[in-house]
Amino acid sequence: xxxxxxxxxxxxxxxxxxxxxGLSAGSLVLAVGLPTLSRAQDAPVEFxxxxxxxxxxxxxxxxxxxxxxxxxxxxxxxxEMGQGVRTSIAMVVADELEAEWDMVRVTQAPGNEPRxxxxxTDGSRSLRHFFDPMRRAGASAxxxxxxxxxxxxxxxxxxxxAEGHVVRHAGSDRTMSYGKLATAAAALPVPDREGLRxxxxxxxxxxxxxxxxxxDNDDITRGTTTYGIDVxxxxxxxxxxxxxxxxxxxxxxxxxxxxxxxxxVERVVRxxxxxxxxxxxxxxxxxxxxxxxxxxxxxxxxxxIEWEDGPHAAYSSEDFExxxxxxxxxxxxxxxxxxxxxxxxxxxxxTRIVAEYYIPHLAQAPMEPPAAVADVHDGSCEVxxxxxxxxxxxxxxxxxxxxxxxxxxxxxxxxGGGFGRKSKPDFVLEAAILSREVGAPVKLTWTREDDLxxxxxxxxxxxxxxxxxxxxGKAVAWLHRTAAPTIGSIFAPxxxxxxxxxxxxxxxxxxxxxxxxxxxxxxxPAHTRIGWYRSVxxxxxxxxxxxxxxxxxxxxxRDPLEYLLEVIGPARLIDxxxxxxxxxxxxxxxxxxxxxxxxxxxTETVAEAIGWGRQLPVGSGLGLAAHYSFVSHVAVxxxxxxxxxxxxxxRVEIAIDCGAHVNPDRIRSQMEGAVxxxxxxxxxxxxxxxxxxxxxxxFDSYLIPRMETAPREINVHLVSSGGxxxxxxxxxxxxxxxxxxxxxxxxxxxxxxxxxxxxxxDQLRS
Amino acid sequence: MITLTVNGMEHSFDGDPExxxxxxxxxxxxxxxxxxxxxxxxxxxxxxxxxGYATFACITPISIADGSEVRTIEGLTEKGDHPVQVAWxxxxxxxxxxxxxxxxxxxxxxxxxxxxxxxEDIDTVMSANLCxxxxxPRIRAAIKQAAEAxxx
Ligand code: FES
Ligand code: FES
Numbered sequence: 001x002x003x004x005x006x007x008x009x010x011x012x013x014x015x016x017x018x019x020x021x022g023l024s025a026g027s028l029v030l031a032v033g034l035p036t037l038s039r040a041q042d043a044p045v046e047f048x049x050x051x052x053x054x055x056x057x058x059x060x061x062x063x064x065x066x067x068x069x070x071x072x073x074x075x076x077x078x079x080e081m082g083q084g085v086r087t088s089i090a091m092v093v094a095d096e097l098e099a100e101w102d103m104v105r106v107t108q109a110p111g112n113e114p115r116x117x118x119x120x121t122d123g124s125r126s127l128r129h130f131f132d133p134m135r136r137a138g139a140s141a142x143x144x145x146x147x148x149x150x151x152x153x154x155x156x157x158x159x160x161x162a163e164g165h166v167v168r169h170a171g172s173d174r175t176m177s178y179g180k181l182a183t184a185a186a187a188l189p190v191p192d193r194e195g196l197r198x199x200x201x202x203x204x205x206x207x208x209x210x211x212x213x214x215x216d217n218d219d220i221t222r223g224t225t226t227y228g229i230d231v232x233x234x235x236x237x238x239x240x241x242x243x244x245x246x247x248x249x250x251x252x253x254x255x256x257x258x259x260x261x262x263x264x265v266e267r268v269v270r271x272x273x274x275x276x277x278x279x280x281x282x283x284x285x286x287x288x289x290x291x292x293x294x295x296x297x298x299x300x301x302x303x304x305i306e307w308e309d310g311p312h313a314a315y316s317s318e319d320f321e322x323x324x325x326x327x328x329x330x331x332x333x334x335x336x337x338x339x340x341x342x343x344x345x346x347x348x349x350x351t352r353i354v355a356e357y358y359i360p361h362l363a364q365a366p367m368e369p370p371a372a373v374a375d376v377h378d379g380s381c382e383v384x385x386x387x388x389x390x391x392x393x394x395x396x397x398x399x400x401x402x403x404x405x406x407x408x409x410x411x412x413x414x415x416g417g418g419f420g421r422k423s424k425p426d427f428v429l430e431a432a433i434l435s436r437e438v439g440a441p442v443k444l445t446w447t448r449e450d451d452l453x454x455x456x457x458x459x460x461x462x463x464x465x466x467x468x469x470x471x472x473g474k475a476v477a478w479l480h481r482t483a484a485p486t487i488g489s490i491f492a493p494x495x496x497x498x499x500x501x502x503x504x505x506x507x508x509x510x511x512x513x514x515x516x517x518x519x520x521x522x523x524x525p526a527h528t529r530i531g532w533y534r535s536v537x538x539x540x541x542x543x544x545x546x547x548x549x550x551x552x553x554x555x556x557x558r559d560p561l562e563y564l565l566e567v568i569g570p571a572r573l574i575d576x577x578x579x580x581x582x583x584x585x586x587x588x589x590x591x592x593x594x595x596x597x598x599x600x601x602x603t604e605t606v607a608e609a610i611g612w613g614r615q616l617p618v619g620s621g622l623g624l625a626a627h628y629s630f631v632s633h634v635a636v637x638x639x640x641x642x643x644x645x646x647x648x649x650x651r652v653e654i655a656i657d658c659g660a661h662v663n664p665d666r667i668r669s670q671m672e673g674a675v676x677x678x679x680x681x682x683x684x685x686x687x688x689x690x691x692x693x694x695x696x697x698x699f700d701s702y703l704i705p706r707m708e709t710a711p712r713e714i715n716v717h718l719v720s721s722g723g724x725x726x727x728x729x730x731x732x733x734x735x736x737x738x739x740x741x742x743x744x745x746x747x748x749x750x751x752x753x754x755x756x757x758x759x760x761x762d763q764l765r766s
Numbered sequence: 767m768i769t770l771t772v773n774g775m776e777h778s779f780d781g782d783p784e785x786x787x788x789x790x791x792x793x794x795x796x797x798x799x800x801x802x803x804x805x806x807x808x809x810x811x812x813x814x815x816x817x818g819y820a821t822f823a824c825i826t827p828i829s830i831a832d833g834s835e836v837r838t839i840e841g842l843t844e845k846g847d848h849p850v851q852v853a854w855x856x857x858x859x860x861x862x863x864x865x866x867x868x869x870x871x872x873x874x875x876x877x878x879x880x881x882x883x884x885x886e887d888i889d890t891v892m893s894a895n896l897c898x899x900x901x902x903p904r905i906r907a908a909i910k911q912a913a914e915a916x917x918x
Contacts, residue, residue, distance in 0.1 A: 082862030082899045213855060220863035221851040223799020223839030227864060230798035238793065263782055292793035293802075294785045367803055367811060367864040367898045416801070416864025417898050448804045665858055669901070673861055676900030699808035699896060706893040707902045714903055 047588035049129035052120070054113035054391065058133035060141035060190060062115060064093060070165060070179030072099045077109035077116035078126040079388050080216070081366070081418035082673070083732045084666030085126045087215045089134055091206040091663060092127075096138030096199055098162040099178070101206060106215045111390025111410030121388045122423050122532065123585065124630035124730025127662050131728055139198050143191045148184035149176050201660075201724040208724075210664045216414070228386030228413045229371035233441035236373065237266060239434050240296045240445055242303055243285040243454050244273065246692030247528045248310035254286050258302040264295025268303070269437050271430070277491050278529060280396055282430045283454055289438055293445055309692055315527035317460070317688040321358060324462035324524060328356065328481040333522030334497055337480075337508055337580045340516030342468075345477035349468025353555050355548055357465075358757040359540040361687040362458035363694075364533050365702060368416020369451040370427035374434070375441040376401060381408045385428045386415040393425035400429050401436065419677075420532035424456050452702050453694045456531025457687055459484040463544035468516075473556030475567060477516040482507060484540065489526035496523035498537070501583050506541035506629055506737060509581035511594045513569025519580075528689065534677065535733040538629045542737035543744070543758065546625035550745040551754065560624055560745065561607050568626070571597030585631050591727045592631045598721060599626055602635035602655040605717050609653040610637035619643060621749025625738035630730025632658040633719075636675075636738040638711075640746040645765035647683055647747060649710075652739075655717035658729035664718055671716040671735045678739020680705045683760045768832045772797070773841025783829035787821075788812045790828045791838060799839040799867050803896065810895030813868035814838050820875035839867035842874060849915040850874045853908035861899035869895050873909050883913045 049056040057063075065073045074093045080086045086106045094104045109116050117133070142162045149167035150157045153174060160167050166175040206212055219225040244250055256268040266289050273284035288299035327333070346352060372385035381401045387393045387410065394410045401408065415422055431444035446454075461484035468477030486502060488495040498521050500508070507519060533539070546564075553563035573593040576584040584592060603626045610622055619642050626635035634656045641648040654671045661667055684703035688695045696702040744755040753764060769778045772795060779790065786805075791797045791814070803811030805824045812823040815837040816830075842848055850873045853859075860866045869892070876891045877883065888909050897905070 080862075082860075084861070214858050214860060216863060217855040217858065217860065218846065220860045220866050221854045221870060222846040223797075223842075223867045225863055226798070227801075229802065230792075232796060232798070292785070292789055294782065294789035294793070298782075365898060367809070367862065367896065368801070369803075414864075415862060417862045419898075445802070448806075448809075669858065669861055669904070672903055673900030676902060677898070698806055699804050700806065704896060704898060705900070705902075706896060707906065708889045708893040710900070710902045 047586060047591070049118065049133070051586055052118035052129065054118050056117040056129060056133045057115070058136040058140070058193070060137045060144065063134065063137040064097065064141040066178050066182035066185070068179045068182055070103055070177055071105055072097065072103055072178070073105045073107050075107050075109050077119050078130070079119070079121040079390065079412055079415055079418065081121065081388065081415035081422070083126070083670060084214060084663055085121070087212060088127060088663040088666055089130065090215055091212055092131060092134040093138035095204050095206045096135050097142045098164065100165040101212070103165055108412050110412060111394040113391040119390050120392065120423070121418070122420065124732040124734065128631070128728045128730055131662060135198055136193060136196060139196050140190050143196065144185040144188045145178060145181045147188050148181045152176065152184065208661050208664065212663065212665065226413050227368050227416045228384065229368055229416070229445060231373040231384040231413060231443065233373055233375055236441040236443055237289050237291065237438060238293045238296045238443050238445065239287050239289045239431070240293070240300050240447065241271065241285050241287045241430060242300050242305060243283045243450065244307055245453070246309040246313050248276070248312045249307050250284060250310065251286060252306040252308050255304040256286070258304070259288055259299040262295055262299040262302055264291040265299035266290055267438055269434060271433060277489065277493055279490050280424045280426050280429065282426050282433065287434055289434060289442065297447065312527040313692045315689045315692045317360070317690070320460065320527070321462065324483045325356065327483040327522035327524060328462050328464035330522065331520065333481055333483070333520035336503055336521050337517055337519035342477045342479050342516045342518035345516040346466065346468040346479065349477055350471045351469040351555065352466065353469065353552060354464070354466045355551055355756060357463045357540070357544040357547060359461045359463070359543055360758060361460045362533055362681065362685055363452050363455040363687050363702060364419035364421035365451060365704065366415070366417030366419055366421055369446040369448055370422065371443070371445045372428040372431040373441060373443045374428065374431035376432050376436040377439065379403060379407060381432055382411070383409070383428050383432060384411045384413055385425070386413050386422055387425055387428060388415065388418045388423040389425065393428050396425055396429060397432055401432060419534040421455065423532055448699065449697045452687070452696050452698065456490065456529045458533035458539065459486070459530050459537070461540035463540055465544055465548040467548070467552055469552065469556060473558060475514050475552060478512060478514045478518070480507065480519040481522060482519065482541070483522045483524045485524050485526035485530050487530050487532065489530050494525060496525055497521055502537040504581040504583035504585070505537035506545065506627060509576045509579065509584065509594060509628070510545060511569070511574050511579070511596050511599065511628065512567055514567065527692070535629060535736040538627065538737035539681065542625065542627040543741045546627065546738060546741035547744050547756070550623070550748065554748070561603070561612055564603060564624060564626060565600055568596050568599055571600060587631055594628055595633065598633040598657045599628055599635070602626060602633050602657050602719050605655040605719055606635045606637035606653040609715060609717060610639060610651065612637065619750055621746045621751070623742045623744065623746025623749055625742040625745060627738040629734045629737055631727070632656055632729030632731065632734040634734045634738055636742040638742040638746045640743060640750050642747060642750045642764060645762065647743070647760060647764065649679060649712070649743070651713045652711045653715050653717065654735060655719050656731070656735060657719040657721055658731050658734070659720070659722045659726055660724045660728060661718060661720060662728070667718060667731050668716045670731050672714050674735025675714050675739055676705050676710045678736050679710060679743065681758060682740040682743040683709070686759050768828055770831045770833065771835045773837055779828060784827050786824050787814065787826045787828050787831055787836065788823035791823060797838050797840055801864055801867055803865065808896070809865070810872055811865050811868040813871040813895065815871060815875060820872050839871055842871065848874050849912035850877055850908070853911040853915065856911065857904050857908045859901050859904040859908050861901055865895060865897045869897065869905055873905070873912065877909060877912050877916055883909070
């Protein structure tokens with residue numbers, strides 16, 4: 001997902017493809033829910049990269065090329081959106097290749113999964129799934145260079161060795177450069193995967209090293225990068241679109257006479273509304289096409305459009321919050337977890353504690369809004385776009401343009417942030433439709449208002465938690481009711497239940513050392529487009545659960561750290577399927593068990609770093625949270641200072657255990673970024689609806705952190721366990737979920753006020 | 767007719783005088799290093815130097831730039847070696863990089879114009895520029911490094 005990062009889950013990908021295969025909505029939901037169970041009984045169950053659409057490739061001819069001047073070009077097939085994947089994948093390949101870093105270049109693959117393997121850059125899994133294949137691609141290319149040298153010198157392969165961009169013959173001390181060997185090496189067969197020699201990780205020169213400069217540093221600092229919004233083509237026109245202000249709405253009539261008078265405006269084009277489910281279809285509306293972006297924007301302002309708002313015209317966040325609150329009061333929600341006997345245990349408990357939490361809609365708001373250039377003519381379609389899912393984009397373009405897939409080219413630019421928004425290619429389809437209509441290349445730009453008011457929003461949730469404590473204050477019963485519109489609502493007509501992959505994000509896979517646990521999911525309809533947002537359903541689940549654990553500590557007069565560790569329980573390995581999560585981020589439960597030892601370790605790390613237990617001045621406090629997501633273990637400790645109802649954050653300590661480190665500097669930067677995004681979620685960011693319309697239109701009302709509101713100090717602790725032969729965890733997303741609850745817990749310590757509704761906004765002002 | 771100098775080159779324009787400099791630079795001159803992020807002076811992605819001062823290009827009509835000198839990220843230095851650019855690379859400040867042209871232009875003006883930079887100066891000035899990826903700690907560190915390099 002990601003980013004990063006960003007936020008999408010494997011099952012979600014299954015769902016995208018399932019639709020393409022023409023499954024009915026009913027079977028889609030099943031397929032989304034339980035992919036492994038829908039297989040034939042004797043078929044092997046696949047996990048990880050094997051289970052992704054189009055799997056993985058490790059062919060050096062696909063990923064590595066070497067020119068006769070020795071320049072090595074690594075083709076990166078995952079989208080770069082700030083997580084550093086272009087640098088990290090190049091590091092892996094270059095290391096196994098024994099290449100000199102300054103001789104390595106990167107090129108971006110177009111959307112073509114049959115050639116490159118899965119390209120959906122989401123779910124925090126680029127390195128998790130491609131570290132091994134990319135090592136093999138590099139090692140194979142290195143072996144081919146060695147073989148070419150051995151052939152040239154007529155010596156056995158075992159006597160030659162690649163290092164420092166040359167192949168050396170030990171006996172004679174002859175060397176030959178990669179550039180000289182390239183042509184001969186390329187003609188050789190790719191060595192067998194089985195006999196391939198991988199480097200001893202102790203000899204890695206780039207992997208695991210903290211001082212590698214980003215491959216795009218030079219371009220970024222000189223302004224010569226190309227994002228989707230920057231692409232220019234000969235004869236290109238510029239478009240913006242007026243979309244229905246309410247999801248599900250449509251144009252009744254339009255008067256475009258004034259718009260067409262605006263200097264530079266060339267055409268006004270009407271776009272059809274989507275059918276439901278909307279999936280990745282454009283939203284319809286009226287497009288203005290002009291000779292520059294400014295004229296298009298001015299033309300759009302001059303349109304007079306009568307809209308019909310459709311079925312969601314009354315959507316109001318205030319009313320919906322009440323609806324969700326009512327839903328979690330009853331016990332008729334779908335049963336999603338049931339261990340022990342919660343009813344009996346609650347009845348016998350000495351104390352019962354109940355709390356409800358509200359987590360609002362959010363917009364990903366990548367700094368580069370959605371934008372794409374399309375050139376559709378003579379039976380071909382070529383696009384340049386900032387997409388997280390290039391192959392999905394290609395498939396949807398082929399369908400919409402009624403062209404064979406081979407005639408559709410998706411060039412992937414850099415992404416100015418993604419966070420899940422750019423997993424949905426609706427904006428690319430818009431550009432293509434317009435290009436076809438006007439017979440010229442078209443750049444479609446979303447303004448910030450477009451982005452914030454027509455997003456695929458993070459869902460909105462009410463989480464109700466109830467615990468029964470025994471006489472010693474130990475939690476013996478745990479009842480969790482979760483109500484939120486599902487991402488499934490963009491793929492099927494009106495589903496009202498969260499999908500297993502959403503529940504597996506920090507709810508059904510919570511390692512609670514509590515004997516009686518029950519979870520229920522009351523229904524919740526969707527009234528807008530719901531989509532992945534960095535770390536997805538982990539956001540509400542972690543906020544509610546980590547806040548509630550701190551509330552239990554408070555209720556029993558215990559220390560929150562001690563109480564959190566008690567609820568996590570002793571160090572043990574948990575098979576997620578045994579506690580109710582069949583999904584496990586698409587990974588094998590044997591290779592990727594939940595490891596409470598690791599969760600304890602990261603928690604203890606941040607507690608120690610922040611000086612847990614120390615005396616703080618009045619108005620200051622410390623808060624903790626720990627959360628397992630994207631098969632990584634993360635904990636956060638935050639110090640806050642509340643002055644006149646305003647929250648300042650002097651320091652955040654964050655620890656992640658994501659297995660071995662490929663690019664430690666980028667793990668750190670992802671944690672830093674997650675902390676700052678999490679601060680926004682905790683304190684200021686929220687999308688609210690009224691009359692079906694989002695109420696926030698730009699960064700003056702959708703308040704993301706600025707330097708002065710960001711934490712003064714962020715310390716990242718990389719807690720490593722396992723070597724490079726052990727499974728890697730995700731990085732782009734898992735930093736985010738524990739941030740907001742750690743802040744809420746710190747606010748409680750500082751002020752005695754418990755935040756149960758995000759964002760804090762002005763709740764602390766008297 | 768509006769005439770202005772952009773990165774040392776003279777240009778003239780007889781289109782809509784209301785057109786923000788941002789779209790003139792990006793669409794008419796093809797200088798896409800200057801970014802669009804909000805269009806309403808809230809994010810700083812479009813920061814350029816107008817007669818040496820850090821300015822939001824998205825709210826600056828081109829008519830205001832008549833007779834002025836505009837510098838964009840592409841023309842900040844010939845070799846990409848302003849102390850701010852160097853520090854940005856040294857510290858791997860960027861994540862997605864999209865906001866960074868604006869950040870660098872803002873920071874360069876700040877470093878060049880303020881001899882004894884304080885943390886407060888940095889916070890106040892740089893809070894005009896948003897970064898959704900959350901690179902603020904590194905931006906702060908890079909500005910300090912650049913300021914030191916300047917005074918050396
Ligand atoms: S685009 Fe100019 S300040 Fe945001
Ligand atoms: S680096 Fe992505 S917005 Fe700043």
